[in-house]
Amino acid sequence: MTPPEPRGPLSALLLRTLSGVPGELTAQDRAGLEAAAEAACAAADPVADEDLQLSLWVLYELHYRGFATVDDRWEWHPGLLAVRQQLEQAFETFLRERTREQVARASEAAxxxxxxxxxxxxxxxxxxxxxxxxxxxxxxxxxxxxxxxxxxxxxxxxxxxxxxxxxxxxxxxxxxxxxxxxxxxxxxxxxxxxxxxxxxxxxxxxxxxxxxxxxxxxxxxxxxxxxxxxxxxxxxxxxxxxxxxxxxxxxxxxxxxxxxxxxxxxxxxxxxxxxxxxxxxxxxxxxxxxxxxxxxxxxxxxxxxxxxxxxxxxxxxxxxxxxxxxxxxxxxxxxxxxxxxxxxxxxxxx
Amino acid sequence: MTRRPAGEVRRDVPGGPTLVRGAASYTDEQGVVHPVTRPVVAVCRCGASQRQPWCDGVHKLLGRRAT
CATH class of the missing domain: 1.20.910.10 (Heme oxygenase-like)
Known part of the structure; x- marks a missing residue:
């Protein structure tokens, strides 16, 4: 599979990083990724945020089929895992808020x-x-x-x-x-x-x-x-x-x-x-x-x-x-x- | 839960089908033998399935009653 097209600052930076050889991310790369992830996570509706969901999809895909042009060693790169965690946290928090009442009600019955x-x-x-x-x-x-x-x-x-x-x-x-x-x-x-x-x-x-x-x-x-x-x-x-x-x-x-x-x-x-x-x-x-x-x-x-x-x-x-x-x-x-x-x-x- | 020969286990679930585990085939009430290709199969109990003898989930539209 070829990597998808970027949809915003985070996915652009992420895909550019993935096109390189895995190694130490420079302090500038790391700060750039974290700042872009933070900005994506500030979205009011992370489910509809194109940049956030595509970045998460790309990071997850490293664990499945990978990409033809991306070095497989990126899968467990700590710098990318840190970004993934930021995005996951925003996504999970949003889902918990959206389902809170329904989950409380159904859990009671369950x-x-x-x-x-x-x-x-x-x-x-x-x-x-x-x-x-x-x-x-x-x-x-x-x-x-x-x-x-x-x-x-x-x-x-x-x-x-x-x-x-x-x-x-x-x-x-x-x-x-x-x-x-x-x-x-x-x-x-x-x-x-x-x-x-x-x-x-x-x-x-x-x-x-x-x-x-x-x-x-x-x-x-x-x-x-x-x-x-x-x-x-x-x-x-x-x-x-x-x-x-x-x-x-x-x-x-x-x-x-x-x-x-x-x-x-x-x-x-x-x-x-x-x-x-x-x-x-x-x-x-x-x-x-x-x-x-x-x-x-x-x-x-x-x-x-x-x-x-x-x-x-x-x-x-x-x-x-x-x-x-x-x-x-x-x-x-x-x-x-x-x-x-x-x-x-x-x-x-x- | 009923134990059958050759390790086959059957279980009726409330308001749903009969789950059959470990069967090589299932013989319906008319004596027709249906080959089994899954680890578990669900046999219709409500009579409304269009995939006899298998369950097709349609009992859920009958108000979740096994009839």
């Missing part, structure tokens, strides 16, 4: 019935239904946009949550792996969900190998993907990673049917919707295992983590809601939901 409270939390979500729109109104161009934007998460589907495996113990670990095994194709490489997704892109005429989709993804889409790494890369947030995983699984089965319906209505070939078709059935299982067995076992063993599980789910629902609102607002106005090509300058137009 103390007597954890599965019931988690199912209810996901079902109470009144975010806009992209799949409902897809089934009845989505155009062919909007289908492509959906696939390009979801590629940010789906081409590494299950990878971020996998970082939580060694951070969980006993039954919770077993049940997380049980689901992940299925996500990774249950022993059949061609059935890996990320592979099915790449197949869907190709069948729709899109190129999954071209990382250009990242440049087209607005901050909210990157944020919805970044949050999983924020949770799963920190042992402190392992329960939030589990709660987020449960959110993904329990909001997938029924909407996936809508996407199958959309693809069929648009006359797309089977490979274009097989990914979604697989999720109708797979996630009807996974939601039960994730909520009852994974989250259930985690909280049974570590009761103090209950609120963190609920926070993970609530934060995920909030971010998916932001993505859904973005898509439908743009599409209802007849506009593209993609980010436009980056202008010659580095500054994001206001």
């Amino acid at each position: 103390r007597s019935d954890l599965p019931g409270a988690l199912f209810a939390l996901a079902e109470s979500d009144d975010g806009p239904s992209v799949s409902g729109y897809a089934r009845s109104r989505m155009t062919r161009e909007q289908w492509d946009e959906l696939l390009l934007l979801r590629a940010v998460s789906q081409l590494k589907e299950a990878d971020p949550h996998s970082f939580a495996v060694p951070r969980l113990q006993r039954a919770a670990k077993v049940h997380l792996v049980e689901i992940l095994y299925d996500e990774y194709g249950a022993g059949r490489p061609e059935r890996q969900h990320a592979v099915l997704y790449a197949d869907a892109m190709r069948a729709s005429g899109l190129d999954p190998a071209d990382g250009g989709y990242v440049d087209r993804a607005p901050a909210v889409v990157l944020a919805a993907s970044n949050v999983v790494s924020t949770f799963a890369l920190h042992r402190r947030l392992r329960a939030a990673a589990a709660g987020h995983f449960a959110m993904v699984e329990t909001t997938s089965s029924l909407p996936s049917k809508g996407y199958v319906g959309a693809a069929q209505r648009l006359g797309l070939p089977e490979q274009a919707w097989a990914y979604f078709d697989e999720h109708v059935e797979a996630d009807a299982v996974h939601e039960q295992v994730a909520i009852r067995d994974l989250c259930g076992a985690l909280v049974a063993r570590e009761p103090a983590e209950l609120e963190s599980v609920v926070f993970g789910m609530a934060a995920g629902l909030y971010l998916e809601g932001r993505v859904g609102s973005h898509l439908l607002e743009r599409w209802h106005r007849g506009e593209s939901a993609l980010r436009g090509p980056v202008a010659a300058g580095l500054q994001e137009p206001a």
Whole structure:
């Protein structure tokens, strides 16, 4: 993958740093990165801040597939980890503030019935239904946009949550792996969900190998993907990673049917919707295992983590809601939901 | 929770499907054998699934009742 285009002072400085050889950052580089990160973190809405979310996405990507032109040794560079921590803190603080009341309410209910409270939390979500729109109104161009934007998460589907495996113990670990095994194709490489997704892109005429989709993804889409790494890369947030995983699984089965319906209505070939078709059935299982067995076992063993599980789910629902609102607002106005090509300058137009 | 031969374990979840772990196949009430390709499968209990014998999550639209 080639590195994305910068979207502001921080990502410009970060990408310039990454193009060099890893070594001691000069005091000037370090101060510049910290100041730019601080400025990005001052954003009133870090979820919508293009510079912040792209920088976080780039820093996380060093832990996944990396970039063709970036030295892999940057992954554990202390100077970059310091920047990552600054951004994560602003992001996490914002998510906690946004979900505080909902988490308090749902946690209260979860103390007597954890599965019931988690199912209810996901079902109470009144975010806009992209799949409902897809089934009845989505155009062919909007289908492509959906696939390009979801590629940010789906081409590494299950990878971020996998970082939580060694951070969980006993039954919770077993049940997380049980689901992940299925996500990774249950022993059949061609059935890996990320592979099915790449197949869907190709069948729709899109190129999954071209990382250009990242440049087209607005901050909210990157944020919805970044949050999983924020949770799963920190042992402190392992329960939030589990709660987020449960959110993904329990909001997938029924909407996936809508996407199958959309693809069929648009006359797309089977490979274009097989990914979604697989999720109708797979996630009807996974939601039960994730909520009852994974989250259930985690909280049974570590009761103090209950609120963190609920926070993970609530934060995920909030971010998916932001993505859904973005898509439908743009599409209802007849506009593209993609980010436009980056202008010659580095500054994001206001 | 019911133990079946060959390590198969079945469990009905409240208001949801029957979870079957460790099965190589699932035989429905008509005697039709369905191959199992997942570590765990969810068998429909509400009768509303369009993916019989598997659950498709549609019970959640029935007011979360297993019927």
